[in-house]
Amino acid sequence: MPVVYNELRRLAAHYMRGERPGQTIQATALVHEVYLRLAGANAPWHDERHFVGIAARAMRQILVDRARARGAAKRWAGLNRVSLVDSLAVAADETIMLPALDEALTRLEAIDPEQARIVELRFFGGLSIDEAAAALGISSGTLKRRWALARAWLHRELAPSL
Amino acid sequence: MTPAERQRVQALFEAALDRDDGDPAAWVRAQLDEDPAVRDEVLSLLAHHQHAGEFLSTSILERATDLFEPETGLAPGTMRGSYRVIREIGRGGMGCVYLAEDTRLGRHVALKAVAPDLVRDASHRERLRREARAAGALSHPGICTVYALEDLDGETYLASEFVDGATLRDEIAAGVRPAPEQVLATARDIASALAAAHDRGIVHRDLKPENVMRTHDGRIKILDFGLARLDADGTGDESAFVTRAGVIVGTPAYMAPEQLTGKAVDARADVFAFGVLLYEYACGIHPFAAGSPIATMARVLDSQVTPLVDRCPDLPAQVVDVVARCLRKLPEERFGSAREVVGALSRPPADPSRSPSVWWLTHQLAIMLLYVLSAVRGWQVRFWFGTPLTVGIFMFLGVGAAVAGIIRGHLAFTQQFNRRGLGAEWRRLRLPLRLIDLGMATALVADALIQAPWPVSAVWTLALAAALGMAATVLDPATSRAVVDRD
Numbered sequence: 001m002p003v004v005y006n007e008l009r010r011l012a013a014h015y016m017r018g019e020r021p022g023q024t025i026q027a028t029a030l031v032h033e034v035y036l037r038l039a040g041a042n043a044p045w046h047d048e049r050h051f052v053g054i055a056a057r058a059m060r061q062i063l064v065d066r067a068r069a070r071g072a073a074k075r076w077a078g079l080n081r082v083s084l085v086d087s088l089a090v091a092a093d094e095t096i097m098l099p100a101l102d103e104a105l106t107r108l109e110a111i112d113p114e115q116a117r118i119v120e121l122r123f124f125g126g127l128s129i130d131e132a133a134a135a136l137g138i139s140s141g142t143l144k145r146r147w148a149l150a151r152a153w154l155h156r157e158l159a160p161s162l
Numbered sequence: 163m164t165p166a167e168r169q170r171v172q173a174l175f176e177a178a179l180d181r182d183d184g185d186p187a188a189w190v191r192a193q194l195d196e197d198p199a200v201r202d203e204v205l206s207l208l209a210h211h212q213h214a215g216e217f218l219s220t221s222i223l224e225r226a227t228d229l230f231e232p233e234t235g236l237a238p239g240t241m242r243g244s245y246r247v248i249r250e251i252g253r254g255g256m257g258c259v260y261l262a263e264d265t266r267l268g269r270h271v272a273l274k275a276v277a278p279d280l281v282r283d284a285s286h287r288e289r290l291r292r293e294a295r296a297a298g299a300l301s302h303p304g305i306c307t308v309y310a311l312e313d314l315d316g317e318t319y320l321a322s323e324f325v326d327g328a329t330l331r332d333e334i335a336a337g338v339r340p341a342p343e344q345v346l347a348t349a350r351d352i353a354s355a356l357a358a359a360h361d362r363g364i365v366h367r368d369l370k371p372e373n374v375m376r377t378h379d380g381r382i383k384i385l386d387f388g389l390a391r392l393d394a395d396g397t398g399d400e401s402a403f404v405t406r407a408g409v410i411v412g413t414p415a416y417m418a419p420e421q422l423t424g425k426a427v428d429a430r431a432d433v434f435a436f437g438v439l440l441y442e443y444a445c446g447i448h449p450f451a452a453g454s455p456i457a458t459m460a461r462v463l464d465s466q467v468t469p470l471v472d473r474c475p476d477l478p479a480q481v482v483d484v485v486a487r488c489l490r491k492l493p494e495e496r497f498g499s500a501r502e503v504v505g506a507l508s509r510p511p512a513d514p515s516r517s518p519s520v521w522w523l524t525h526q527l528a529i530m531l532l533y534v535l536s537a538v539r540g541w542q543v544r545f546w547f548g549t550p551l552t553v554g555i556f557m558f559l560g561v562g563a564a565v566a567g568i569i570r571g572h573l574a575f576t577q578q579f580n581r582r583g584l585g586a587e588w589r590r591l592r593l594p595l596r597l598i599d600l601g602m603a604t605a606l607v608a609d610a611l612i613q614a615p616w617p618v619s620a621v622w623t624l625a626l627a628a629a630l631g632m633a634a635t636v637l638d639p640a641t642s643r644a645v646v647d648r649d
Contacts, residue, residue, distance in 0.1 A: 063222060089215025094222060111168065119218070126221035145176040151218050152175075152211035162213055 034058045052135045053117065056125030060102065063124060067098035076100050084159045097158060104157035108150065115150035122147060167200055174204045179211075235275075236260060243314040245273055245321070261324055271309060272325070276318040287318070294320060296364050297387035304355025306375075306385045325383045330371035330443055337446065339474070345444045346478045350507050351382035356436060356500035359387065360429040367427060369435035370416040371442065414459050415448060419491050422459055430493040433503060437488025437496075441467070444481060445474040449489065463491075469582070480507050518644035519577060525641050526570050529599075529633045533563035536602055536630060539623055543609045552612060555605045562605075566598040577645065585646040592642070599634030603627045 034055050075096045079087070087093060109116035114136065121132040133143040163171070174196065178186035190204050235258040240247045245262040251272065252259045262273040276290065294311040301307065307323040330348075333340070340348070352374060359366060366373075366387055373385045414422065418434035421427050441449045449468070450461040467489050471482045484506050490496045497503045540559035544552040569591050576587050606627035613620040 059223070085213055088217045089213060091216040091218075091220060098222070123218050123222055126223040145179060146172075148179055148211060149172060149175050149207065151214055152207040155210040155214045155217050156206065159210075159213075162209055 034062065049135050049137065052121065052125065052127070052131075056120040056127070059126075060105075060120050060124040063095075064098050064102040067095050070095075072096045073099045081161075085162055088155065088159055100158055101154065104154050107157065108153060112150075115146055115153070118143060118147050119150050119154065163199070163203070167197065167203075170196070170200045171203050171207070174200060175207055178204065178208060242273070242317075242319065243312060245271065245312075245314070245319075247273070262321075264321070270324040271321045272306075272323065274320040274322070276320060290318070293387075296362075300359055300362065300364065300387060302355055302358035304351055304382050304384060305358065305387060306383045308387065322385075323383075325375045325377060325385065327375045327377040327383070330374040330376070330439070333376070334371055334442060334446060339446055340443065342477050342481075345440070345481055346507065348376075348382060348443065349440050349481055349484070350504065352384065352436065352439070353500050353503040353507055355382065355384050356432055357504050359384075360432070360499040360501055365427065365429050366432050366435075367421075368416075369432055369439060371439055374439070414462070415450065417459075417462065418493065419463050420493055422462060428493070429499040430496050433488050433496045433498075433500060434490075434493075436500065436503065437485050440481065441470055441485050441489070444470060444477055444485070447473060466582075480509065518641060522641040522645040523574060523577070525633070525637055526574050529630075529638065530567050530570055532626065532630050532633060533567050533602070536606055536626055537563040539606065539626055540609060543613065543623070547612060549612075552609070555609055558605050559602055562598045562602045566595055566602075569595055588642055588646050592639070595638070596634050599630055599638075603631035603634065606630065 072095060075093075076099065079093075079096065088097070105116055105119055108119070117136060118132060121127045121135055122129075125132075127135060129144055129147070130140050132147075133140040136143065138146075174190060174193065178190050181189055183189065187205055187208050190201055190208065193201060235250045236242070236247045238247055238249050242262070244266045245264055248261045248263060248270075250258055251261045258275045260273045260275075262271055263269070264271050291311055294308055297308040298310075306325050309321040309323070312319045312321060356366065356369070364387065366384065368386060369384070375383045375385060377383060416435040416438050418427070418431040421431045421434075438449055441447075448458075450458050450465075452458045452461050467486075469482070470477060470485050484497075484503060487506070488496055488503070497506065537556075537560050540552075540556035544556040546552075573584070573587060573591065576584050604627075606623050610620045610623040610627065613623060
């Protein structure tokens, strides 16, 4: 129990540290869900790094589930392949790609778990480069390079033909 | 590709990106001593890197807001089975709610669309059906009646009594504080409706101001027993509720600590939610208000509530006491069910002169008097005998009386002017106090032994020692705890 208190407080402090740009009621709704998931899963976490990691993983699952429930997979399959690279480049309709991204990320995880974690923390967890680097215990420079590689790799999975 | 090759790909890719000469691809092609397969892979990845643009560069948290927007609802006039939609009246955790006409029976109903992920598989569907049946079995004027769970055009809807009125949330938001009698009456109405459900083993699990309505003729109705389930069911798979994707079951700001931490939940969680609701309704301030929902949850788990009486001193004492007991962190310290709340609300308020704090204060004064008598006794014995031992005992008694007297005075002051601090102060000081009391009692016993040849005098001293010892071990702990626990 005390661990739950402390982590909650820390997370609360993190989210109260001034409104982040774009952070909306919806993002807070997500935080609720993450919390409820963590509480329900009864997953004990050892420290803040670990906590941030499993919270980001939970956010990934929730967002992907939601996107699936809204028929994202079907809309993704129906996307115009010709303009796909362009839509990815302007990050249009990102929610549609979530199920496909999730599957690609699972494949990446099999090859390089660390890169997959970086994507979870940055993209699903909303962590900055420095925060993600701290959560993984690597330098910001290293994280930046790995992140670039993971991004290129996932991009190729989603849009194989440039 | 082997792990070793992949490592080379990674190294080459990163090295290429680190070069500022404008054409990393040309540089990679020039690395002729590399394996061609590795070079091709890096070139392919570099190409994708260059075309990636904004891909993944902004967190989805700042983009996926539409995932949390409700789906668009049904237009007025739409038919669903034999129901004609009249208008949308709200959106709940489960989905949209419509006012609809049941054309078979010619009555108005509230038709609630059940979010698809709640009924995705047969077990969810079955659970919901069971809940609907349980709620449908409840017949109480204070509970919105559930009519049916319907599968209409591939979607699931819950049809229930249409309640026309305003929710308690609306009343709270209006910012007009209700009169004290009104608070008591509302509390009684909600508690007795909730008690009717608890009597049948049904727990609401999501009681909040949004779910309590007052009809235009002033009657209270609790809505949304649809999410409640028979707690006698005892399948224990609480986590199925908590972890299901996409739906928040229960509202964190009204959830009991055990509910927030995913433990088993019973009627006492409703009792907690009732306490939060009543607190908020009575004084317009949420007892765990904080800057963010997560911070609110942390407060629910961890921090003590400002007593209602400090915020609204004019409230009836029963309301204040009931709310305080409902908001206890440990379920076993709350009322066992809403039935007990009803009982507590209809009891006449406690007589303040019978409050334990009067007794406590009396005891503190009596013990201070004992200190004075002990010091005086020590002085007398020293006067009669004058031996170094009696001088030492007198000094010990004098110092002990002064120190312990000051501590007790401090506690009495705290109790009078800083009631909420009393518990912490008492817990901090009770051990030194007890040691001093017992030490003084022991010193008095020593004095009594010295006076043994003069039995009457010795008995007096012994009696003082016994009184101090009893005060330290029996009387003071009992009354102090009564006062501390009450606050």
